[in-house]
Amino acid sequence: MNVGYCTNVHSGVSFEQALTNLKTFAVPVKQAICPDQAMGIGLWFSNEAVSVALQDGNWQRLKQFLDDSGLVAHTFNAFPFTDFHQPVVKRQVYLPDWTSDARARYTMDVARLQALLLPPDSIGTISTVPLGWAARDEPVSLERCASQLNQCAQQLQAIEQTSGVQIRLCLEPEPGCVLQTSDQVVEFFNRYLFSGVESDRHRCRLGVCHDVCHAAVMQESQQAVLQRYHENGISISKVQISSAPEFQQSDQTLTDEILKPFIEPRYLHQTSLQKGGEFHFFEDLPRALKQFPSGLPDCIWRVHFHVPIMLDAVGSMGTTQGEIESCLKWFLDHEYASHFEVETYAWEVSPASVRGSSMTDSIIAELRWLGEHYPNLSSLNRLA
Numbered sequence: 001m002n003v004g005y006c007t008n009v010h011s012g013v014s015f016e017q018a019l020t021n022l023k024t025f026a027v028p029v030k031q032a033i034c035p036d037q038a039m040g041i042g043l044w045f046s047n048e049a050v051s052v053a054l055q056d057g058n059w060q061r062l063k064q065f066l067d068d069s070g071l072v073a074h075t076f077n078a079f080p081f082t083d084f085h086q087p088v089v090k091r092q093v094y095l096p097d098w099t100s101d102a103r104a105r106y107t108m109d110v111a112r113l114q115a116l117l118l119p120p121d122s123i124g125t126i127s128t129v130p131l132g133w134a135a136r137d138e139p140v141s142l143e144r145c146a147s148q149l150n151q152c153a154q155q156l157q158a159i160e161q162t163s164g165v166q167i168r169l170c171l172e173p174e175p176g177c178v179l180q181t182s183d184q185v186v187e188f189f190n191r192y193l194f195s196g197v198e199s200d201r202h203r204c205r206l207g208v209c210h211d212v213c214h215a216a217v218m219q220e221s222q223q224a225v226l227q228r229y230h231e232n233g234i235s236i237s238k239v240q241i242s243s244a245p246e247f248q249q250s251d252q253t254l255t256d257e258i259l260k261p262f263i264e265p266r267y268l269h270q271t272s273l274q275k276g277g278e279f280h281f282f283e284d285l286p287r288a289l290k291q292f293p294s295g296l297p298d299c300i301w302r303v304h305f306h307v308p309i310m311l312d313a314v315g316s317m318g319t320t321q322g323e324i325e326s327c328l329k330w331f332l333d334h335e336y337a338s339h340f341e342v343e344t345y346a347w348e349v350s351p352a353s354v355r356g357s358s359m360t361d362s363i364i365a366e367l368r369w370l371g372e373h374y375p376n377l378s379s380l381n382r383l384a
Contacts, residue, residue, distance in 0.1 A: 003370065003377050004040030005029065005363050006240065006343040008077050011085035015052035018045050019062065025360055027069050032364045033371070038070045042341035044077040044084070047102075050109045059116045066117060073117045075125040075238055075339040078110045079172060085348065090268050090284075094177065097132025098145040108155050111167045120164030123383050125238040125339045127172045127209035130179035131188075135283065140178050146192035153202040168237040168383070170209035175217045175270035175304055176283050182215075182225040186232050194233075207235030211343070212327050213242035216320040217302045218281075219274045222327040236336070237383055240343040241324055241370065243309045247301040247317045258316055259285060261351040262305045275299035306346045307354055308362050310369035314354050328374050337380035342366045 010021035022041075030039045045053060053059050066073060080093050081103070096103040107128055114124045132140040152169055160166045173179045179188060185208060193206060208229055215225050229236050245262055262269060263285055271288040273280040273296050280296075282288040285303055295301075307314055312321045331338060344366065347359055356362050370377070 002040055002074060002337065002380065003340045003367075004042055004072075004074070004342070005367060006042035006044060006077050006341045006345065008042075008044035008080060008084055008343070008345045009347050009359065009363070011348065013046045013048055013083040015045070015049040015058060018043075018049050018053075019065065022065065022069070022071070025363070026071055028360050029363050029367065030070060033367045038072050040074045040339065040341070041066075041071045042075045042077055042339075042343070043073050044080065045110065045113070046083065047081050047106045047109075050106065050113055053113050054109060054116075059113060063117050073114060073124070074122075075127070075341060076110050076114055077343075078107050078126050078128050081106055084345070085266075087266065089266050091133055093267075094129055094133040097129060097140055098148050099132070099141055101148075103129070104148050104152055107152060107169065111152075111156060111159055111169075114167055115159050115163040115165040118165045122165050124165055124167045125170055125209070125383075126167060127170045127238050127240070130171050130173045130177040130185075132178050134176060134178050134180070142178075142188060142192050145178075146188075149193060149206060150202060153205045156205045157201070166204070168205055168207055168235060170207050170235075170238045172209040172211055172214070172238075172240070174211065174214050175272070175281065176268070180214075181218055182220060182228045186228060186234065189234050190232060203233060203235065207237045209238040209240060210236055210327070211240040211242055212323050213240075213244045213304060213306055213320065215327075216244055216246075216323040217270055217272050217304045219272055219279060219300070219302065222323050223330045226327065226330045230334070230336070235383075236338055238339045238341070239327065239331070240341055241309055241328075242306045242343050243311070243324060244320045245303045245305055245307060245314050245317045246320050249295045249297060249299050249301060259289060259301070259303070261315060261353075262303055264349045266349050267346060268304070270304040272302050273299045274302075305350075306344045307350065308344055308347070308356070309342060309366050311354065315351070325373075328377065331380065332374070332376055335380065337383045339383070340377055342370060
């Protein structure tokens with residue numbers, strides 16, 4: 001029940017579209033993966049969809065559908081606020097940031113909906129923006145973000161008292177954002193978020209969502225990141241299992257043809273190049289190719305472009321699939337439970353060779369690969 005996939009891969013901004021997507025995609029996936037057992041599902045509802053879902057009659061209809069279908073809304077993705085599949089998303093996905101009341105309201109609406117969908121004594125998780133995008137005219141106020149998040153933690157406590165459902169809000173570090181490395185996360189939690197008198201009470205409600213692809217693009221060790229969070233008392237309540245294209249360049253032979261299939265207009269595809277201790281970061285792939293049109297000999301290229309996790313190669317490039325193994329080994333070695341979800345949101349804009357036959361078949365293949373390689377994940381059925 002703690003392993004599933006994220007529905008942000010499906011386009012649709014309204015409540016009815018979200019419900020149709022569950023019927024069209026999630027139900028066949030569940031029937032193929034675990035027909036006789038419940039399956040976790042990571043729901044994404046836009047701000048518009050959540051508002052409609054909370055209305056009397058709608059949330060009951062959603063809950064009845066999930067219960068009848070054997071789907072458990074154990075986690076929500078509250079990162080994208082509005083249409084995540086519009087022609088151009090880019091930096092808009094980070095808005096509103098955590099200085100905004102609109103971000104807090106949306107997140108709490110998601111929490112209230114999740115509490116209605118889960119039975120008492122359950123634990124739910126919500127992933128969210130890592131404060132905001134870093135490169136902007138005015139720096140994001142860390143003090144303001146911390147205040148907003150701590151107020152949300154107080155509201156989550158009130159939700160638990162009335163519903164019996166404990167919900168954990170998880171900041172999701174991402175390349176290019178205010179929180180993009182584990183060191184930045186630890187500093188923010190220790191210096192700003194957990195510095196007040198109520199910090200101990202908030203530790204069980206505020207944590208991180210670890211995205212495997214994001215850490216890989218920042219060229220961070222998966223196990224070192226997770227251990228750093230653990231040692232600093234930061235809950236790793238959610239993990240997004242994801243993979244990125246990787247190119248290990250041995251000489252000056254890089255051409256646009258190798259990376260061109262991963263240039264598309266909808267999303268940012270943050271890119272890193274590492275050569276020994278030399279690290280270069282770009283907010284989008286075209287910028288990296290502009291500065292290094294011939295590449296950089298003896299370096300590793302990694303692109304923030306979520307590709308299906310069962311692929312160990314995409315065209316002439318490899319993938320960071322091995323980073324998934326490193327990440328999940330840490331959880332299994334420590335018997336540390338989390339909510340795990342496969343998140344391959346970029347499927348629609350992926351090259352045809354990456355997509356395969358259909359979205360449903362691709363999701364099924366990802367979950368089967370995960371179950372075959374890591375069957376013990378589902379035994380970690382209580383969050384640490």
